[in-house]
Amino acid sequence: MRITTQLIEAMLPAIRQRVVGQAPTTARTEPAAYSLYLQGLHFYLQRTVAGLDLAVEYALRAVEIDPAYAPCWTLLASAYINQVNLGKRPRDEGFRLAGAAIDEDQHVFGIRTEPFLRVLHGDPRWEPTLEKLGLGERQVADIVL
Numbered sequence: 001m002r003i004t005t006q007l008i009e010a011m012l013p014a015i016r017q018r019v020v021g022q023a024p025t026t027a028r029t030e031p032a033a034y035s036l037y038l039q040g041l042h043f044y045l046q047r048t049v050a051g052l053d054l055a056v057e058y059a060l061r062a063v064e065i066d067p068a069y070a071p072c073w074t075l076l077a078s079a080y081i082n083q084v085n086l087g088k089r090p091r092d093e094g095f096r097l098a099g100a101a102i103d104e105d106q107h108v109f110g111i112r113t114e115p116f117l118r119v120l121h122g123d124p125r126w127e128p129t130l131e132k133l134g135l136g137e138r139q140v141a142d143i144v145l
Contacts, residue, residue, distance in 0.1 A: 027069060027070055027071055029062075029065075029066045029068075029069040030065050030066050030069075032062075032065050033062040033063075033065040033066040033069050033072070034062075034069075036058045036059070036061045036062035036065070036072075037058070037059065037062045037069065037071055037072050037075065039054075039058045040054070040055040040056075040057070040058030040059040040062065040072070040075055040079075041055070041075060043055040043058065044075060044078070044079055044082075047082065047086075048086075049083070049086050049087075049088050052079050052082055052083050052086065052088060053083075053088070055075060055079040056076060056079050056080070056083070059072045059073075059075045059076045059079065060076070063076070063104075067104070073101045073102070073104045074101075076097075076098075076101040077098040077099075077101035077102045078098075080094045080095075080097040080098040080101065081094060081095070081098050
């Protein structure tokens with residue numbers, strides 16, 4: 001019995017690592033910024049014009065507190081795109097603002113790759129492809145974002 005217990009205790013960390021993988025990591029931020037982010041996310045998930053307006057407002061307040069808090073930049077980019085989809089913002093303005101938020105997000109992580117949204121939405125084949133698939137931008141944004 002004692003050998004079995006010792007064996008299990010010795011193997012447990014390796015088994016846990018294999019089954020669970022690396023422990024998840026989180027972005028650290030000020031509690032006030034995190035609270036504002038969560039409130040913004042709550043309103044974002046409503047997918048209404050008013051909800052997206054509030055999501056942008058809360059995310060902007062959060063990045064004022066912690067400009068290095070990447071999830072807020074991601075929330076902003078997605079909210080701006082969805083404002084375009086709901087007719088709240090002109091397309092050019094929404095994608096310009098989303099691109100600026102993506103650039104900030106990349107700056108935080110030090111990523112130097114072409115953003116996914118810019119590749120898709122900047123490609124002249126984007127809209128004809130959507131038409132062939134029978135999809136609109138709003139449907140795709142709901143899937144992608």
